[in-house]
Amino acid sequence: MTTVSLSVPQAGELPEIGAVLDSWQSDSGPLHLHTGDLGWYSLRGAQATAQALRVWRFGEHIAAIGLLDGEDLLRLSIDPDLSDDDTLAQQIESDVIAASTAVFGPGAAVLEARGAIRLCDRLQARGWDADEPWTTMSRDLSLPVEDPGIRVEIAESDDAEVWTAIHWSAFRGVPYTADDRQRFVERWNEMMSGPFYSQAQSLLGYDDSGLPVAATTVWSAGPDRPGLIEPLAVDRDQQGHGYGKAIAFAAARSLQRLGSSSAAVATPSANTAAVAAYTSAGYVPGAEVRDLRRDG
Ligand SMILES: CC(C)(COP(=O)(O)OP(=O)(O)OC[C@H]1O[C@@H](n2cnc3c(N)ncnc32)[C@H](O)[C@@H]1OP(=O)(O)O)[C@@H](O)C(=O)NCCC(=O)NCCS
Structure with missing residues (x-):
């Protein structure tokens, strides 16, 4: 055997x-x-x-x-x-x-x-x-995806400071010190030149005045397979203005261009803002899923 x-x-x-x-x-x-x-x-x-x-x-x-x-x-x-x-x-x-x-x-x-x-x-x-509980969400990419309605650009290496600042603001909400910035920018560049990034794309979304407000990275798993959104963020000071929905549309369009069959994401069900933003952008929630825990 x-x-x-x-x-x-x-x-x-x-x-x-x-x-x-x-x-x-x-x-x-x-x-x-x-x-x-x-x-x-x-x-x-x-x-x-x-x-x-x-x-x-x-x-x-x-x-x-x-x-x-x-x-x-x-x-x-x-x-x-x-x-x-x-x-x-x-x-x-x-x-x-x-x-x-x-x-x-x-x-x-x-x-x-x-x-x-x-x-x-x-x-x-x-x-x-x-x-x-976690909510898995998925958007079928066999049909056209709506225009995000904001300017969205592919983020390159020299956008690292801007992209990471939006992520930091959304997920941490504490000041982004010079040390934090240096460390995160180095790591982001490490990821961009890493073994998995050839199938990925990072995006930045801008408001009407040209201010960067939203960021995401999408990861293809090859043609005709679900691609993953990880992560997606809107600057804390800019939330509630439709940019989350817009960048979720942009993420889906980006994965569609990369050949993915669907755009998938998982978020804690308690993150009601994320579930609402993805739902608003046409992502359909699946059954709630739960990890298994052993207490100490
Ligand atoms: C989740 C997140 C991206 C939403 O961004 P946002 O710009 O505030 O969302 P939007 O303004 O586009 O709102 C989209 C929809 O969600 C709803 N929504 C947003 N925040 C909400 C909240 N806290 N509770 C309930 N609904 C909410 C809006 O009312 C809107 O609904 P509608 O389109 O039906 O009118 C943002 O809160 C964020 O960056 N959070 C921290 C990072 C995170 O959790 N990322 C997602 C997991 S990877």
Whole structure:
């Protein structure tokens, strides 16, 4: 019988891992870990991204890919053909619960594994509980997408300060100091030159006076597969004026040009502004999904 092995890849393996992850994205499947998630994580550099990955193989075949998105959160995609495979589920379960720190250290842990049916059954039977609800949203790209109604440009390397400032304002809302700026700009450029960015596009949206107000990055998984929006942001001082809806249209159009079949995004259901903005831009909410949590 072929055994299942767990390894941490080298940075040189990232393109192969990305290609496998791409092949697991489909409109009929769950919105699970996407190559765009690895792309966004690659702000930290290719080496750190490789070190955060956990790859399970059946012999040579990549069967599951997990990203340790922080010490206590593993975000996992499983080969859709193996979502019911008990041998694989059993091995991942034992690696996830082991005290060996191959995946988690002792204490609280969260697993996002939206397509891993057998694994989730096993962990629930073991007492892992449902975590906070997330809403996955998707916009079909087979039909034309509305014009955003604002000027939208592709962000290049020299737009790093502007793009990161909008992101910082939206997600942090605290002053963007010179040190913060330097660090974030360096990381953003690292991501732009990283192993996943060839399938991505970053956008900036401007108001009528030419002020940059909105930013997003979209990640294709190749033609005829769902592309991912990660992240999307409107400057805190500019929210509530329709720019979120506008940049969500622009993100969909950008993915359409890249050949994606749909534009997908996941957000905590508690982020009512995000759910409202995406809904307003024609994204359709799917069933709420929950990660699994082990308390410490
Ligand atoms: C989510 C976000 C992008 C929305 O941007 P925005 O410019 O304020 O949104 P818009 O003005 O375009 O509003 C779009 C729709 O959402 C609704 N909406 C916006 N904020 C809302 C809120 N807090 N509660 C309820 N509805 C809200 C608007 O009423 C509007 O509805 P309508 O088109 O039916 O009239 C912005 O709040 C943001 O950057 N948040 C922080 C980052 C984030 O959470 N990003 C999304 C997850 S990746």
